[in-house]
Amino acid sequence: MNQSLDIMTAVGAAAAIRDGTMTVEDFARGCLQRMAAREDVLKAWAYVDPAAVLRQARELDKTPSLGALHGLPIGIKDIIDTRDMPTCHNSPIYVGNRPSGDAPLVETLRAAGALIIGKTETTEFAAAGRDPSTRNPFDPTRTSGGSSAGSAAAVGDGQIPLSIGTQTGGSTIRPASFCGVHAMKPSWGTISREGVKVYSLTLDTIGLYGRSIADLDLLAEVFGIGEKQQIPASVSGLxxxxxxxxxxxxxxxxxxxxxxxxxxxxxxxxxxxxxxxxxxxxxGLPAAHKTILFREGRTAFLNLYRAHHEILHEDFRHRVENRDGFTDQxxxxxxxxxxxxxxxxxxxxxxxxxxxxxxxxxxxxxxxxxxxxxxxxxxxxxxxxxxxxxxxxxxxxxxxxxxxxxxxxxxxxxxxxxxxxxxxxxxxx
Amino acid sequence: MNQSLDIMTAVGAAAAIRDGTMTVEDFARGCLQRMAAREDVLKAWAYVDPAAVLRQARELDKTPSLGALHGLPIGIKDIIDTRDMPTCHNSPIYVGNRPSGDAPLVETLRAAGALIIGKTETTEFAAAGRDPSTRNPFDPTRTSGGSSAGSAAAVGDGQIPLSIGTQTGGSTIRPASFCGVHAMKPSWGTISREGVKVYSLTLDTIGLYGRSIADLDLLAEVFGIGEKQQIPASVSGLxxxxxxxxxxxxxxxxxxxxxxxxxxxxxxxxxxxxxxxxxxxxxGLPAAHKTILFREGRTAFLNLYRAHHEILHEDFRHRVENRDGFTDQxxxxxxxxxxxxxxxxxxxxxxxxxxxxxxxxxxxxxxxxxxxxxxxxxxxxxxxxxxxxxxxxxxxxxxxxxxxxxxxxxxxxxxxxxxxxxxxxxxxx
CATH class of the missing domain: 3.90.1300.10 (Amidase signature (AS) domain)
Structure with missing residues (x-):
């Protein structure tokens, strides 16, 4: 891999692709090489199909720019539906699960030209239960953090420039801290969470990872969040x-x-x-967070409790049975x-x-x-x-x-x- | 059709099936006959496969009771994912769309023994755009109301005992009023809305239709909402x-x-x-409702605006472009x-x-x-x-x-x- 590719920001790569100084295929190939070289140690990926990625990369090279993300590889947390890859939630109930369509947020990324490069490891249902096997790019004896484990680690490790996670407790920002990545949990409700496994409607939020603040701003623009602002010349006076x-x-x-x-x-x-x-x-907010999380989790996982009781992880049975006794009041x-x-x-x-x-x-x-x-x-x-x-x-x-x-x-x-x-x-x- | 079937409550039918005085197949056949006889006039259904329904009914007759809804036919609003039927949202974008799985609420119904009998007509995305063609059981020159048009009309017409709708504005209760049906919009967050088209996370709520208050209570029990309460002997003193x-x-x-x-x-x-x-x-609540509806609708329909712009109904373009200028403030x-x-x-x-x-x-x-x-x-x-x-x-x-x-x-x-x-x-x- 060209050494520069693993530190190239999404904004920089988009410009290089636009200017014709780098092809989508070359960038994707570099990412795939780094992913393959590091996967044994880092275990960031739940699913990657390199041949399919390169096929799409070549298609994007032949297509006039679709938008601001044209040709940029993006990793998608494996609780988010993708039409051409499995979505398994790190759960034995969803092994080999193939959604029929993209989550709306994935469709929006593709419409802007993004190259969906693979599915990233996650804590089970981005909630509890099974941990991901992902390790920290800075020290493989340490965790990358969860639940957006693979999304944070893959960007932190220089494998890809952008990825999508989610946050219900601290699942985007904490792994970003552990992996040294720029990340954003936008205001609630600003990115569609349809087609994404639900834990808590009040708390679930889509999260963004990039190699710079400008990369996050690029994603915010694509998702139609607010309007671009002037960057202060320095922190002086802030x-x-x-x-x-x-x-x-x-x-x-x-x-x-x-x-x-x-x-x-x-x-x-x-x-x-x-x-x-x-x-x-x-x-009182920490206790309020837990009450909402566990009560809304009871609603979210009821079907799995009823229909897949024997293989449902104890953590989710705990929530559905409301064992901690969170009352309506x-x-x-x-x-x-x-x-x-x-x-x-x-x-x-x-x-x-x-x-x-x-x-x-x-x-x-x-x-x-x-x-x-x-x-x-x-x-x-x-x-x-x-x-x-x-x-x-x-x-x-x-x-x-x-x-x-x-x-x-x-x-x-x-x-x-x-x-x-x-x-x-x-x-x- | 046995004349009594079209007025039999879900609770009554469940008891008759449990006692062996009625088979699931007989009840389902009666419902299908009434549905077929009335469909030309009422247009309540987006999808029904009578042969598949009868096959499942016979299976349920051979199966020990799965739960409180064993053998009860239920209609599902066509914005809710079903693994064995299309889910088309009354939208040209989703013609023939086949979800790979059941929405969690559908899985919960099936786990309790319910017979999913078909998909009911809806306003496009349960939001705006295209009206359903459904008519009122009491006067076919009138509307059944929307957006849960078919769910309300099918129960109001005596075709089925139970159905599922949704409410974001008044989409469950208003059609119930128009069609003379017992219906409930439970408290927000008490029934999973995963696998259901999103319009507004703050407002979208699953709705229930039945032939009596006891039928609604039966569904509330299945969905784990609260605990059964003693019915007052009369309204005296209430x-x-x-x-x-x-x-x-x-x-x-x-x-x-x-x-x-x-x-x-x-x-x-x-x-x-x-x-x-x-x-x-x-x-101030009516204006607040509209602000939230239109702003959250902007998030919900962004992907369709970007990826299916030409065939997206003007009503949704309106929301995504925020033409009414609802500000963050x-x-x-x-x-x-x-x-x-x-x-x-x-x-x-x-x-x-x-x-x-x-x-x-x-x-x-x-x-x-x-x-x-x-x-x-x-x-x-x-x-x-x-x-x-x-x-x-x-x-x-x-x-x-x-x-x-x-x-x-x-x-x-x-x-x-x-x-x-x-x-x-x-x-x-």
Missing amino acids: RLAFCRSPEWEATEPPMREAFARAEDILRNAGAHVSTLDLPEPFN MLVAAYDLAAHCRTRFDSIAAEYDAVLTPSAPGEAPKGSGAGNPALNHMWTLLHAPCINVPGLKSAAGLPLGITVTGSRYADRQLLAVASAIDQAIAAAI | RLAFCRSPEWEATEPPMREAFARAEDILRNAGAHVSTLDLPEPFN MLVAAYDLAAHCRTRFDSIAAEYDAVLTPSAPGEAPKGSGAGNPALNHMWTLLHAPCINVPGLKSAAGLPLGITVTGSRYADRQLLAVASAIDQAIAAAI
Whole structure:
């Protein structure tokens, strides 16, 4: 593989394809080579058909540009329906499952010229049950994080420029932190989640991975989220709030150091840095998240419990039987608290250009577990856009991500601010 | 067809099958005969394969009872995926579309022994665009209402005992009112909507049709919604609030008379009847509903706009292009108002055993349009359970339904109260 291909951003590759300096086939071939070379160690992929990928790549080379993603390889999390590949949810119930059509989000990607290169490994139903076997690109004894394990690892490892994940707790942002990848969980409801396995309608959100903030902005544009914003020349003068969130106790020393380091870097670069302590009601959000997750999960997995009881993983039986006893009153209280805090967080966030918070408790843990979503689930429940800015690393050389978040639907403004933050951090390390 | 079959409730038929006094095949054959005899006039069905239905019926006759719905024929709205029948959404884009699997709710029905008898006509994507050709069982020059046109008409016409619809505006309850059918829109999130075409995640809700309140209760039980409640011996002593809602101006004289008649009947039967005027913020709910509907519809139909632009109906282009200019600020305000009113309505409704409100502006209109959802959309947005109690009729003999509603997740309590109300109205007319 041409060494440059594995660090080429999606925006850069799109330009090279458009200008005729690189063919779709060459880029796809480079990606496939890197995927094949690394798969034994990384195990990012649930399904790839190299011959079919190259056939489509050659077709795209012969086709006038379909759109902004023309010829760009994209990995799709294996809980998302694809018309030409299996969708197996890492579940024994769905072995060999062949959906008859693309999920709408996949159809939108194809309509913009994307090359769907394969299906990425996932935690079972992006929820619980079976872990993926995916490993961390920086240390194969460690997890890539879940549930969007393969999507994060494949981009983090330089195999592909773009991928799609999902987030219900912390399933996009946490793996991005562990794998050192730029990622975004957009505001709730901005990308169709039809044709994607449901866990919780209130929480499930499509997630985006790329090699730069501009790559994420490119995907946001394709999905019709907001309008392109001017990127600030620098962080100088930006109002940035550092928020430890109610889950700060879950953080470990390497993340605490990285978070302090980010604050120093951005202050030194001229940002107006302040500390944000969220008001008392926000302390109830972690419990509200769990109540909603488990009660909506009861609805989501009922059919599997009834029709595939013997092979359904214990974790899902647990939810359907409501073994933790979440009551209707608890569910209503959780919905109402979340709604209250959404309004308040919009007001709070409006006073800043961005709110920054840790993307994960610390380094990727050993093994193949999903990792602790404590630092992410609150923001998922708030429906707020979250962007993972990588770049910082622990003493051991492992990635530690910072989440840039803000008001609902400020996605594109936040991407512009995150771009300036990303540049400042990259310049300082 | 045995004349009694077309008025046999699902509960009654289930008992007859269980007791061996009726075979599944006999019941299915009776339903198919009535369907065939009436289809030219009523046009309720998008797809039926009588031979396959009878084959499955005979299988069910040979099988020990699978559950509470063993052998009961159920019609499925044609925006819901079925593994053995096409799912076409009344859209030219989906002609002949064959999903590879059942929607989870269909799998849950089958696991309880249900016989999926066919797919029912729908407004395009249960949203806008093309009207179904379905006519009203009481007057074929009139509409059955939409979007769950065929599901309501087939049950209202005595063709089948049970069917499944959906509601995003008023698509379950309004056709029930027009067709004189018992129907329920449960609390939001209580039945999986995976494998069902998405219009609005905040509003889309699965709807149930049956021949009695007990039939609806049977379906609620199968879907694991709440717990069975004792039915009051009569309405005597029940606290019933008559609520004209902010959309009262949309009602026509026949409904106004029916609503007053219901109040008289229930008062005379001993209920404590009162008038409920909702507080001022509720007046904003109709506009909030439209904002959410159109903005979430923009997300839902983006892929069709991009990939099937030429044959996509103008109504959906309208939404994707956001021609009405609904802003992010309007969307946030709509979400927040809805959340505020949900909490308040729960408190208000807790003071009564049920809140009653009209199910439609009046009689089914001439033609084949969906009808005006003004009397329904507020309750959909509130996520409140709604039950249509039929029985009342206009001077012209056309059905006029009353909605029985209440707090979120009070579904089974409300079904018990609705049963008493239903009996009181049936006894008085």
